[in-house]
Amino acid sequence: MGAVVSRVRAALMETVALLDEVVVIDSDSTDATYDVAVDAGATVHRSCDIRPDLGSFPGKGEAMWKSLFVTTGDVVVFMDADLQDWDTHFVPGLLGPLLSDPGVELVKGYYERPGGHGALDGGRVTELVARPLIALLHPELAGLVQPLAGEWAVRRDLFASLSVPTGYGVELAALVDTAVGRGTGAIAQVDLGTRSHRHQALLDLGGMAVQVLAASLARRGVNVVDPPLLEQFPAGLKPVKRSVDIVERPPAREVW
Ligand SMILES: O=c1ccn([C@@H]2O[C@H](COP(=O)(O)OP(=O)(O)O)[C@@H](O)[C@H]2O)c(=O)[nH]1
Numbered sequence: 283m284g285a286v287v288s289r290v291r292a293a294l295m296e297t298v299a300l301l302d303e304v305v306v307i308d309s310d311s312t313d314a315t316y317d318v319a320v321d322a323g324a325t326v327h328r329s330c331d332i333r334p335d336l337g338s339f340p341g342k343g344e345a346m347w348k349s350l351f352v353t354t355g356d357v358v359v360f361m362d363a364d365l366q367d368w369d370t371h372f373v374p375g376l377l378g379p380l381l382s383d384p385g386v387e388l389v390k391g392y393y394e395r396p397g398g399h400g401a402l403d404g405g406r407v408t409e410l411v412a413r414p415l416i417a418l419l420h421p422e423l424a425g426l427v428q429p430l431a432g433e434w435a436v437r438r439d440l441f442a443s444l445s446v447p448t449g450y451g452v453e454l455a456a457l458v459d460t461a462v463g464r465g466t467g468a469i470a471q472v473d474l475g476t477r478s479h480r481h482q483a484l485l486d487l488g489g490m491a492v493q494v495l496a497a498s499l500a501r502r503g504v505n506v507v508d509p510p511l512l513e514q515f516p517a518g519l520k521p522v523k524r525s526v527d528i529v530e531r532p533p534a535r536e537v538w
């Protein structure tokens with residue numbers, strides 16, 4: 283994460299004054315994330331410290347929702363912190379359509395995702411959950427190459443108008459709701475080349491899959507168990523049970 287911050291700052295704040303701020307929302311990490319981000323030059327906030335009156339939930343979407351309360355730009359670019367193969371052109375690539383076409387309000391990055399089995403190896407939840415969901419329930423999004431890409435950009439006023447899943451459902455929810463509220467013409471996608479990241483273990487992606495599914499089903503009026511209890515069997519018949527948060531935050535503009 284330090285390299286993402288320091289390289290973006292150097293290229294896009296110090297060398298070219300494209301960005302106004304680089305902000306890291308520390309999702310209440312227990313490692314050195316906070317200090318690494320500060321040392322790399324980011325403005326850093328702990329998610330739980332932002333608007334404590336609104337409480338705090340774990341998760342990626344929560345961090346992104348709370349970022350709206352501590353950032354100022356009319357356009358926001360989101361980037362995952364666990365990137366390995368990437369480059370700073372991701373940011374201007376994502377900003378391009380937003381700065382050149384007022385009709386575009388959300389831009390998704392796409393890329394080859396090389397892994398152990400070749401150039402298109404990455405994206406287990408994308409290929410086994412998100413893309414089938416899109417085929418079944420959200421065909422208007424079928425043209426998106428990487429619907430779950432963590433590298434995307436959005437106009438602040440749009441993102442602040444959306445209900446935001448506090449977990450990993452944030453990406454798909456934003457796409458579905460933008461297509462409904464602003465039309466698919468408001469969504470663009472840009473080829474960013476190649477991107478690899480730190481991979482979670484397969485069973486850890488089970489929680490992510492539940493959250494992506496919950497965000498999709500909620501937007502098609504399907505009532506689900508809340509909170510869902512995910513039972514997995516990593517070793518024989520003894521299950522490991524985990525309750526998965528599928529909480530959604532209201533549009534940030536409603537609680538500024
Ligand atoms: O509770 C969380 C989980 C994830 N993330 C961010 O979301 C990115 C992607 O999450 P993760 O690495 O867990 O998913 P994966 O990259 O395996 O899809 C991370 O790099 C973090 O930047 C976060 O801010 N809070």
Ligand SMILES: O=C(O)[C@@H](COP(=O)(O)O)O[C@H]1O[C@H](CO)[C@@H](O)[C@H](O)[C@H]1O
Pocket residue numbers: 342362395403404405406407408409430431432433450451453480481482490
């Ligand atoms: O695309 C996917 O299936 C998952 C997991 O990727 P891998 O199977 O570990 O390559 O990663 C995506 O989803 C996450 C949740 O939305 C995003 O945070 C990641 O940026 C995105 O790559």
